Amino acid sequence: MKIIAAIKVSAEAQDIEARPDRTLNFDRAQSKIGAYDLNAVEAARQLADTVGGEVIGLSVGTSALANSKVRKDALSRGLDQLDVVASDEYADLDSFQTAQLLQSALQQTGYDLVLVGAGSSDVYAQQVGNQLGALLGVPTLNAVNKITPEGDHLVVERLLEDAVQVIEVPLPAVLSVTSGINTPRIAGMKEILAAGKKPVNELAAGAAPAGSAQAVSTLAPEQVSRQQNIVEGDPAEAAAQLAAYLKAL
Amino acid sequence: MTEVFVIATGPTTLAQGARALGSVTAVNLGSGPVPGADKTLAVNAAGLVEGYAKPIAELLSARGAEVVLFDTDVQSRLLAGKIASYLGTAARNAAEIKLPNIGRMVYGGLAVATESVAGVAVLVVGPGVLPPLEGGSDAVENIALTPDDAGLKLVSTQPKGGESVNLSAAKRVVGVGRGFAAQDDLDLARQLAAKLGAELACSRPIAEGVNWMPTERYIGVSGATLRPELYLAVGISGQIQHMVGVNKAKAIVAINKDKNAPVFKQADFGIVGDLYQVLPALIAAL
Numbered sequence: 001m002k003i004i005a006a007i008k009v010s011a012e013a014q015d016i017e018a019r020p021d022r023t024l025n026f027d028r029a030q031s032k033i034g035a036y037d038l039n040a041v042e043a044a045r046q047l048a049d050t051v052g053g054e055v056i057g058l059s060v061g062t063s064a065l066a067n068s069k070v071r072k073d074a075l076s077r078g079l080d081q082l083d084v085v086a087s088d089e090y091a092d093l094d095s096f097q098t099a100q101l102l103q104s105a106l107q108q109t110g111y112d113l114v115l116v117g118a119g120s121s122d123v124y125a126q127q128v129g130n131q132l133g134a135l136l137g138v139p140t141l142n143a144v145n146k147i148t149p150e151g152d153h154l155v156v157e158r159l160l161e162d163a164v165q166v167i168e169v170p171l172p173a174v175l176s177v178t179s180g181i182n183t184p185r186i187a188g189m190k191e192i193l194a195a196g197k198k199p200v201n202e203l204a205a206g207a208a209p210a211g212s213a214q215a216v217s218t219l220a221p222e223q224v225s226r227q228q229n230i231v232e233g234d235p236a237e238a239a240a241q242l243a244a245y246l247k248a249l
Numbered sequence: 250m251t252e253v254f255v256i257a258t259g260p261t262t263l264a265q266g267a268r269a270l271g272s273v274t275a276v277n278l279g280s281g282p283v284p285g286a287d288k289t290l291a292v293n294a295a296g297l298v299e300g301y302a303k304p305i306a307e308l309l310s311a312r313g314a315e316v317v318l319f320d321t322d323v324q325s326r327l328l329a330g331k332i333a334s335y336l337g338t339a340a341r342n343a344a345e346i347k348l349p350n351i352g353r354m355v356y357g358g359l360a361v362a363t364e365s366v367a368g369v370a371v372l373v374v375g376p377g378v379l380p381p382l383e384g385g386s387d388a389v390e391n392i393a394l395t396p397d398d399a400g401l402k403l404v405s406t407q408p409k410g411g412e413s414v415n416l417s418a419a420k421r422v423v424g425v426g427r428g429f430a431a432q433d434d435l436d437l438a439r440q441l442a443a444k445l446g447a448e449l450a451c452s453r454p455i456a457e458g459v460n461w462m463p464t465e466r467y468i469g470v471s472g473a474t475l476r477p478e479l480y481l482a483v484g485i486s487g488q489i490q491h492m493v494g495v496n497k498a499k500a501i502v503a504i505n506k507d508k509n510a511p512v513f514k515q516a517d518f519g520i521v522g523d524l525y526q527v528l529p530a531l532i533a534a535l
Contacts, residue, residue: 131331160324162323218361218362227516231520238522239533
């Protein structure tokens with residue numbers, strides 16, 4: 001089975017700072033694979049280890065994808081190969097633009113199954129898999145929490161808000177997995193060394209597809225002013241004050 | 250007046266909220282009228298609702314839809330993504346709607362990215378973004394759509410164990426975090442919630458780290474976002490990814506033993522103290 005795990009490389013949120021004027025400072029933020037993408041890579045590896053086949057990472061993005069540390073990090077998590085489609089035109093793509101670029105890459109490389117994480121670490125639209133599946137015209141599901149191969153198809157468990165659906169999925173298909181489907185492996189020294197020898201395939205990068213919106217601003221939320229009435233000291237006394245505050249609400 | 254389309258996969262207040270944007274036409278995958286809609290087109294779907302994405306997209310195209318709204322549940326989200334693809338646009342999460350401008354949270358709630366949408370806006374609308382308004386009609390037109398499930402076969406649907414919870418409807422919420430040393434200790438928070446008439450919620454590590462509470466109860470950028478009248482955070486440090494889910498609460502109260510915890514910067518009332526001493530005293534005093 002040829003399993004593709006989609007990966008997005010973006011600035012690590014915890015190292016982005018909001019300036020006093022509410023704009024964002026990315027100076028200290030490094031590019032990194034999204035945490036939820038690792039669930040897709042792990043699910044792909046586990047499935048390939050069960051049924052046989054190869055696991056290929058596929059990433060559409062900017063020149064951040066040229067960073068060898070980022071590439072090695074991806075390849076050390078269980079991928080056999082990494083395919084990249086990189087262009088500096090591909091900054092700030094929306095989910096439909098990304099899906100279109102993934103679609104054209106997949107039509108070149110072929111696939112049996114595409115796995116996508118729950119959402120990217122920057123935008124978290126949770127839509128690339130859904131939009132990609134519709135473009136490819138193949139069976140598409142989100143919130144997939146378990147994947148079991150059965151003959152020529154898969155049986156998946158899908159986690160809804162109040163129920164679990166069991167669904168038979170013929171291949172090829174696009175599945176977005178939950179953050180709870182597995183615990184992604186942490187690469188050891190052996191995997192990191194081996195990652196340096198795995199192939200990276202740079203696919204032709206065309207012009208960015210037309211977007212459907214104009215950016216207006218990206219700003220940290222306005223702080224709601226809070227009373228900040230903070231009490232320290234005797235717990236019973238503090239609790240009595242809080243009880244009075246709550247009763248007055 | 251803009252005709253706003255609401256796609257309903259189950260009970261929803263979205264059409265009531267959508268009245269703020271224009272006249273509302275609901276496409277109900279179920280049967281009967283959708284509250285708040287001026288008119289409901291009832292699909293009476295069978296099988297997986299996502300199979301109706303293409304015929305619904307065709308209907309929206311034919312009617313020249315400019316704004317299409319979805320709830321945030323799993324099935325609505327997939328429908329939104331597929332329908333957006335068929336309409337040739339992106340499905341966007343909406344945390345703020347001032348048409349044509351849409352704001353969505355990015356970088357784990359660190360910022361709101363605002364963009365001006367060209368063409369049809371396909372929006373997944375978070376709870377509380379469009380507060381429900383009065384009005385609407387019971388007018389229903391049944392429509393026949395032919396689904397295409399692309400070979401997917403629903404084998405079974407098993408209700409999840411445990412109780413279901415609608416945090417976004419709760420007026421008061423008590424949130425618990427890793428300040429609690431053991432799962433059994435959450436009883437203290439339950440007693441407090443019972444006294445306050447509050448729902449119990451938690452931070453992400455409690456739901457997805459130690460699994461002490463179901464994921465439906467976690468608050469944050471990838472969990473629930475709420476606007477309760479009171480949010481009382483116990484043993485929660487107040488990371489931005491969590492607070493973004495409650496920072497529109499009318500009143501925020503924090504109890505934490507670390508006086509430098511960021512939660513105090515966002516609290517109206519805070520107690521620096523050991524929750525194991527403060528909570529029993531507070532429960533007794535209420």
